[in-house]
Amino acid sequence: MTDAQPSADRRLAAQALAADDPTGWFEPLYAEAAAGTSVVPWDRDEPNPLLVDWVTTTSTPLGGRALVIGCGYGVDAEFVAAQGIRTTAFDISPTAIRGARTRFPQSPVTYKVADLLHPPAAWLAAFDLVIESITIQSLPPAVREASIAAIRGFLAPDATLLVIADIATTPAPGPPWPLTPADMNAIATSDLTPIRVERLPRPDTPGRHRWRAEFHRPAVQGTPATDHGTP
Ligand SMILES: C[S@@+](CC[C@H](N)C(=O)[O-])C[C@H]1O[C@@H](n2cnc3c(N)ncnc32)[C@H](O)[C@@H]1O
Incomplete structure (x- = not known):
């Protein structure tokens, strides 16, 4: 990472936030990267090692349909799809999605431009992972x-x-805005159960830690048989 990379995110994010547009800096960042004038700081050639470790060691059934959020150039989505899971991946940046399709021309992943804050209705309750x-x-x-x-x-x-x-430690101006323990707790709801919430060392960045948390939505239970009595 060069000194210019963080300043590109922060410069573009500051402009977008000043315009009250929290997602307005991603496409300009990917566009600058496509033009060769900036670098996407989270881009990497290998899938996230915490994801790889989880997928390869978990006993949780992975299911048949996966969704990868904010997929960027698609490295994690390709890894998920390589497990034999039908995978959809999306990003708000059209340039990122074009980049993913160019990087993986034979990909089995369905790449889409979409906004997490306004997702397609067809994706409601549609994914197992x-x-x-x-x-x-x-x-x-x-x-x-x-x-x-x-x-x-x-x-x-x-x-x-x-x-x-990332784990929030000391308050600092974002991006990023790492997650506090309270943020992690707030992900769970009465129908989304935390299975394991870990603070793990980052294999790719010695000395740093990240959250890795698994949550489960219960299967819909059949309505329990009710004894209405014998007429
Ligand atoms: C910090 S990067 C993380 C990329 C990737 N998930 C990873 O782990 O390296 C955030 C990604 O989410 C995308 N993104 C941000 N806001 C989004 C939104 N509202 N809907 C969809 N994608 C979004 C950005 O364009 C960017 O590619």
Whole structure:
């Protein structure tokens, strides 16, 4: 990472936030990167090692349909699809989605331009596995609740949500806006159960830690048989 990279995010984010547009800096950043004048700081060639470790060690059934949120150039989505899961991945930036399709021309992933804060209705309760890696924290706290609510909405009965995020330590101006323990607690609801919430060392960044949390939406239970008595 060069010194110019963080300043590109922060410069573009500051402009977007000043215009009260919390998502307005992603497309300009990817467009600058496409023009070669900036670099996307979270871009990497390998899938997120905390995702790889979870997928390869979990006993949780992964299900048949996955959704990857804020997929950028698609490296994590390709990894998920390689597990044999029908995978949809989306990003708000059309340039990022074009980049993913160019990078993986033979991809089995369905890449879409979409906004987490205004998702397609067809995605409601449509996925068995939802992967959220550092997208919630890239949006300001004012839209945190809305982002999390939208993510919950994607989960089908019996689905799993995996959240990977930086851990908030000292207050600092974002982006990013890492997640506090209270933020992690607030992801769970009466119908979204935390299975495991871990603070793990980042294999790719020695000395830093991230949340990795798994949540489960219960399968819809059949209505219990009711004894109405014998007429
Ligand atoms: C910090 S990057 C994380 C990228 C990737 N998930 C990862 O783990 O490296 C956040 C990504 O989410 C996308 N994004 C931000 N807000 C979004 C929104 N409202 N809807 C969809 N994508 C969004 C950005 O364009 C960017 O690619």
